[in-house]
Each structure stands twice: as structure tokens, then as C-alpha cells.
Amino acid sequence: MSEALSAALAxxxxxxxxxxxxxxxxxxxxxxxxxxxALVGLPLGAAIAVGRFPGRQTVIVLLNALMGLxxxxxxxxxxxxxxxxGPLGALGILFTPSAMVVAQAILILPxxxxxxxxxxxxxxxxxxxQLCSLGAGRVNAALTLLWDTRFSLLTTILAGFGRAAAExxxxxxxxxxxxxVTRVMTTTIALETSKGDLPLALGLGMILIAxxxxxxxxxxxxxxxxxxxxx
Amino acid sequence: xxxxxxxxxxxxxxxxxxxxxxxxxRVSLEIETGLSTIIxxxxxxxxxxxxxxMHGLLEPSSGRIDWNAPERPGVPRKQAMVFQRPxxxxxxxxxxxxxxxxIAGIPEPRxxxxxxxxxxxxxxSHLARRSAxxxxxxxxxxxxxxxAWALHPEVLFLDEPTASLDPSATREIESxxxxxxxxxxxxVMATHNLGQARRLGDEILFLDQGRVxxxxxxxxxxxxxxxxxxxAFIKGQLPWI
Numbered sequence: 421m422s423e424a425l426s427a428a429l430a431x432x433x434x435x436x437x438x439x440x441x442x443x444x445x446x447x448x449x450x451x452x453x454x455x456x457x458a459l460v461g462l463p464l465g466a467a468i469a470v471g472r473f474p475g476r477q478t479v480i481v482l483l484n485a486l487m488g489l490x491x492x493x494x495x496x497x498x499x500x501x502x503x504x505x506g507p508l509g510a511l512g513i514l515f516t517p518s519a520m521v522v523a524q525a526i527l528i529l530p531x532x533x534x535x536x537x538x539x540x541x542x543x544x545x546x547x548x549x550q551l552c553s554l555g556a557g558r559v560n561a562a563l564t565l566l567w568d569t570r571f572s573l574l575t576t577i578l579a580g581f582g583r584a585a586a587e588x589x590x591x592x593x594x595x596x597x598x599x600x601v602t603r604v605m606t607t608t609i610a611l612e613t614s615k616g617d618l619p620l621a622l623g624l625g626m627i628l629i630a631x632x633x634x635x636x637x638x639x640x641x642x643x644x645x646x647x648x649x650x651x
Numbered sequence: 652x653x654x655x656x657x658x659x660x661x662x663x664x665x666x667x668x669x670x671x672x673x674x675x676x677r678v679s680l681e682i683e684t685g686l687s688t689i690i691x692x693x694x695x696x697x698x699x700x701x702x703x704x705m706h707g708l709l710e711p712s713s714g715r716i717d718w719n720a721p722e723r724p725g726v727p728r729k730q731a732m733v734f735q736r737p738x739x740x741x742x743x744x745x746x747x748x749x750x751x752x753x754i755a756g757i758p759e760p761r762x763x764x765x766x767x768x769x770x771x772x773x774x775x776s777h778l779a780r781r782s783a784x785x786x787x788x789x790x791x792x793x794x795x796x797x798x799a800w801a802l803h804p805e806v807l808f809l810d811e812p813t814a815s816l817d818p819s820a821t822r823e824i825e826s827x828x829x830x831x832x833x834x835x836x837x838x839v840m841a842t843h844n845l846g847q848a849r850r851l852g853d854e855i856l857f858l859d860q861g862r863v864x865x866x867x868x869x870x871x872x873x874x875x876x877x878x879x880x881x882x883a884f885i886k887g888q889l890p891w892i
Contacts, residue, residue: 546738547738547740549703549708549734549738550734550738551754552707552708553706553708553731553732553734554728554731554750554751554754554755554798555727555728555754555755556754560754564740564750567741568740568741568742570741649782649785650741650742650782650784650785651739651741651782651783651784651785
């Protein structure tokens with residue numbers, strides 16, 4: 421155990437090129453997925469928060485339920501979509517980082533949409549009369565609330581990032597864990613552990629945790645500072 | 652902007668019920684231009700709901716509410732409202748007023764001058780860059796007044812604007828309201844504060860259990876109330892008289 425740990429530290433300190441490559445691919449995939457999910461999920465959350473349409477409550481319940489989507493199931497669905505015989509097979513992106521981005525984006529879209537819906541709806545309750553009094557329509561109101569809840573939404577996006585960076589099932593299925601192509605931190609940890617190469621697995625595990633902590637700390641500080649400044 | 656006045660505002664047999672309870676009960680009245688109108692009544696008399704019906708934030712359960720010139724979408728509103736607890740957007744004081752102008756469709760180049768004038772009118776020019784949410788309660792309410800008044804609305808609704816403020820902030824708010832009144836804006840204000848009603852009002856609309864039981868000039872209302880309810884209310888509020 422201690423041997424594995426010191427070997428892991430050696431890999432980290434030496435910035436082992438293989439390790440760096442894996443970390444960078446992980447970040448690239450998860451950050452792209454978060455960007456796409458936020459781009460779709462935040463407006464979607466705002467629309468559901470402010471909108472009035474039949475079946476709204478059903479949509480909210482479903483969206484909340486989808487937050488718990490099992491990554492392997494998302495992986496399987498995206499696999500079926502992208503496989504050669506599937507409806508999107510012509511794209512030819514199965515077993516590429518693009519497929520992993522798609523799978524993670526689908527996985528965290530409900531998280532971002534559901535949590536932002538909640539934050540925006542809470543704000544809407546406070547703002548509704550004032551915004552209606554000023555004559556703001558629903559689209560304007562949604563945009564205003566997106567901006568005014570921006571610090572809460574940062575936490576929402578972070579929850580999505582945490583989920584994407586930590587999941588292994590979806591990227592394993594659609595990426596295939598191909599060495600040097602689609603191998604990311606979580607899939608490597610799973611593989612190396614089963615092979616018995618504990619130092620690499622442990623080193624990656626530490627980096628993964630460090631990244632998640634660093635991102636959360638940065639977001640927390642931003643939120644604190646901003647809230648002190650803007651109230 | 653067209654010259655046609657939106658006043659008078661006519662309410663015909665307006666009722667409003669929520670949760671099986673009648674809050675406004677067959678109110679018919681006319682709000683004319685000019686004199687400031689105070690809606691007076693005890694808590695729960697329906698003051699806030701009546702103003703929200705007039706302002707269009709609530710739809711009446713029955714009856715009609717007609718402005719002389721109906722509002723059209725895309726045209727800036729000629730009425731504004733200030734609430735008991737101001738809702739400040741997460742931006743600067745300046746940004747809050749500019750936001751109202753933007754929503755009203757005022758093009759960007761014209762906004763700056765209007766914002767400065769509005770902030771000036773409530774004495775907040777020096778805090779223009781300050782974030783609105785960190786201002787004091789009194790400052791926030793003055794900012795809410797500036798935001799409501801930036802487009803010089805014909806009618807300004809005020810829902811107990813000083814109910815959660817201390818006496819000195821209240822005085823500041825009252826002097827701003829007086830200035831708006833003097834500048835020709837029709838003030839319609841709900842309050843349960845008799846002193847304030849006397850200081851700011853020209854006429855009193857007395858509400859009791861969702862009905863307008865009395866409407867008279869301020870002096871008459873206080874010296875010789877017509878209804879038993881009004882007399883009891885005045886006596887209850889000022890037991891030493």
C-alpha cells in the first residue's frame with residue numbers, strides 16, 4: 421500500500437506524460453459536456469420555472485427523477501444511437517471523445533436543468549410582481565432571472581461538472597477505454613485497479629479528487645465574494 | 652408617446668375571491684386625474700389587492716376594470732407601482748433604473764439622462780454605482796421610487812411604501828412622494844397610517860372587509876367620518892382623540 425502510494429507520488433511529481441495526457445482528456449471531455457449541458461439546461465430550467473403550460477408539474481417531476489440517471493444506462497442508450505446500425509451511426513463518432521462528450525452532456529443535462537429550475541423559480545416568486553409591474557414579458561423575465569441568479573447557477577453547473585468528472589459507466593461504454601484515444605481518469609482507474617497497477621490508479625484518483633476540490637473551492641470563493649459585493 | 656390620458660380609471664362591480672374567500676366585494680369607483688388618493692383601511696381590508704387589481708397584477712373574479720386609454724403591448728406603461736418591500740435586481744442602483752427603461756423599450760442612448768434624473772429626484776445620485784441589494788431599506792425604497800418614476804408615469808401606485816421603514820427613512824420617502832405628486836403624477840397610495848394619509852392625501856378611500864364604505868376629502872374624513880366603520884377605525888388608531 422505505502423509502496424503504491426510512493427509510486428503514485430513519483431508519477432505525479434514527475435508529471436508522467438501518459439498521466440498528463442489522461443488528465444487533459446478527462447478535463448476536455450467533461451468541460452465540453454458541462455458547456456453543452458449548461459447551454460441547453462439553463463435556458464430550459466428558466467423556461468420551465470417561468471412558463472405556464474399543461475403538464476408542467478409532470479415535466480418537473482420527470483426532470484428531477486432524471487437527475488438520478490444511471491451512467492451505464494445513458495452509456496448504453498448513446499451506444500445504441502451511435503453504433504453503426506443505430507440512427508446516428510453515420511456520424512461515426514462511437515469510440516471517440518465526441519461520443520463521450522455526448523453521453524456526459526445527456527447525463528448531466530437533467531441535473532443542470534432541474535437545479536436551475538428550482539433556483540430560478542424561487543427567485544421568480546420574489547420578482548414576479550415587480551417584473552410584471554415594469555411590463556416585462558415572460559421571455560424577458562426568464563433572461564432577467566438567469567442573470568440575477570447567476571451565483572446560484574454557478575453551483576448548479578458545478579454539480580454537473582462533479583457528476584461528469586466522476587462517472588465511469590457512460591464513458592466506458594461509448595468511449596471504449598482505448599489507450600491514448602478515449603482513456604480518461606475514471607476508466608483508467610477502473611482498468612488499472614483490475615490489472616493490479618495500483619500506483620497509476622491511485623495517482624489518478626488523487627488528481628481527480630484534487631480537481632474536484634479545487635473547482636469547488638474556486639466556485640465557492642467566487643460566490644462568496646460576489647454575494648458580499650452584490651448582496 | 653401619445654397624449655391621451657389613461658385616466659380616469661373605472662371599476663365596475665369588481666370582485667376578487669381567492670381560496671373561497673371574497674377579498675374585494677363589488678367595488679365600483681372612478682379614479683380621476685389630479686388629487687392624490689389614499690386607500691385607507693385595517694390590515695386585511697383588501698387595500699393591496701385592490702391596488703393590484705387596478706395595476707393589472709391580478710385579474711378580477713368578476714366585474715370590469717377600464718382605463719380611459721387601454722395599455723398596448725410594446726408601448727411603455729404609463730402606470731407604475733412601488734411595493735411595501737422593494738425588489739432590487741442584482742445590479743447597481745443605476746442598473747436597476749436602467750433596467751426599467753430597457754424593459755419599457757427606451758433606446759440605450761436616451762437611458763443615461765433619464766436614469767440620472769430619476770436618481771437625482773430621490774437623492775441617490777451619489778450611490779448610483781453601489782449594488783442595489785446592499786443599500787439600506789430606506790435607500791432601496793427610494794431607489795424603487797426612482798425606478799417607478801423614471802418614465803414619469805401618469806399614475807403611481809404605492810402599497811404601504813413606508814410600512815417597514817424607520818421614521819427618518821419614512822420622512823424621506825414621503826418628501827419624494829410629495830415631489831412626484833407636485834410634478835403632476837397621480838398618486839394612489841395604500842396605508843394604514845393615519846398621519847401619513849393626512850400628510851400625503853387629498854382624498855380618502857376607506858376600505859372595510861373588501862368594500863369601499865366611504866370616500867371623502869381628507870379633512871372631512873378625519874373631522875366627520877360618515878360611516879361607523881371609519882369612525883371606529885380612526886378612534887382605534889388614535890385612541891387619545
